[in-house]
Amino acid sequence: MDPPCVYIINELKQGVELAMHLKSILSSESSSETKQILIQEIISSYDRAILMVNWGDSGGQTAPLALAPSTLSQPESSVSINETPRSHDFDQPFDNQQDEKVSSKKRKTMPTWQDQIRISTDNGLEGNTDDGYGWRKYGQKTILGAKFPRSYYRCTYRHAQNCMARKQVQRTDEDPTVFDISYKGQHTCNPTTKPSVQQPESPEKHEVKQHNYQRPLPPKSGEMLSNLKENLRVNTSDLDATSPCAFSFPPASFETIENYHDFNFLQGSPSGSNYFTEWGNDFQHYDDPNLSGRISTTASATNSPLAFPADPQDFSPFNNSGFLI
DNA sequence: TCAATTTGACCGGT
DNA sequence: ACCGGTCAAATTGA
Incomplete structure (x- = not known):
């Protein structure tokens, strides 16, 4: 991150200003349109900053797209980036390679998860944790000390496109409607090759996303929003600010920006404009009950190998990042 | 019939 | 030996 440092800072500052402006507006009586515009600008601003950081840092790495979906921000709290205990996996682009080599059921190393987010849904359905990617469940385990079992998912296109992205979902003990989701690996599946199916991660949920589900690709921002309609509240916490491209989120909806944090x-x-409809006021309210929910993500991804695509276009959909300001 | 989920077994790290 | 993560056969569903 060098060249664009100044620009990055400017973008971030602008984002902060916009967020603050939005904050004041949220509490006032402004049209939802105005709010949406502000939100979009904030997003764009941060995205640009992210791109800059990315480019400056990874110099056009060809890494696949981002991965971990997560969007988040904690509504009335602050966003922080930190490193999760599990992020060590720097074997880069793919820790997956191992998997491939060792075809049978063996693991050379314990998987380390890169990003972690927390999503809370109103209806408590795991389905609402969908992030727009196609996931296929491959296992479930009861975890010591946890009330609920942990579910393991891999990319639906793992075999078809050799996409080794994985994620695990676990309902929290404290609040059954809240899920901790951890991601590992990057999605390398090619959006252009439409796989036959795009599965939602879990059966239940998916009536919800059907409408905007035409993709096997990384969700585009708009889609993401749709996909996350259900998740209204996003909390990002613990994101490591020290690492520039710490992590990328798939676009999603976000909620209130309490402060620039x-x-x-x-x-x-x-x-999609609907997504923001109730933004900032009543996150849990949506036209479609099934879609309502909130996401509180605790993204921790620092140091993660997540790299952004060299091509801004590829980059798009999912990159949202959280920084500790 | 095919794809996704379930679930017990297996593997490797601690 | 325990535990978390993954595999893969069996089951389920469209």
Whole structure:
């Protein structure tokens, strides 16, 4: 991160200002349109900053797209980035390679998860944790000390496209409607090759996303929003600010920006306006009950190998990042 | 019939 | 030996 340092700072500052402006507006009586515009600008601003950081830092790494979906921001709290205990996996782009080599059921090393987010849904369905990617469940385990079992998912296109992205979902003990989701690996599946199916991660949920589900690809910002309609509240916490491209989120909806510490990034084209409808006021309220929910993500991804695509276009959909300001 | 989920077994790290 | 993560056969569903 060198060249664009100044620009990055400017973008971030702008984001902060916009967020603050939005904050004041949220409490006032402004049109939802105005709010949406502000939100979009904030998102765009942060996205640009992220891109800059990324480019400056990884110099056009060809890494696949981002991965971990997560968008988040904690509504009335602050966003922080930190490193999760489990992020050590720097074997880079893919810790997966191991998996491939060792075809049978063996693991050379314990998987380390890169990003962790917390999503809370109103209806408590795991389905609402969908992040827009196609996931296939491959296991479930009871975890010592945890009330609820942990579910393991891999990319639906793992075999078809050799995409080794994985994630695990676990309902929290404290609040059954809240899920801790950890991601590992990057999605390398090619959006252009439409796989036959795009599965939601879990059966239940998916009536919800059907409408905007035409993709096997990383969700585009708009889609993401749709996908996350259900998740209204996003909390990002513990994101490591020290690492520039710490992590990328798939675009999603975000909620209130209580202060500039709280924010979510949404990438670019938010076509969907509904997503923000109740934004900032009543997160849990949606037209479609099934979609309502809130996401509180605790993203911790620092140091993660997550790299952004060299091509801004590829980059788009999912990159949202949280920084500790 | 095919794809996704379930679930017990297996593997490797601690 | 225990535990978390993954595999893969069996089951389920569209």
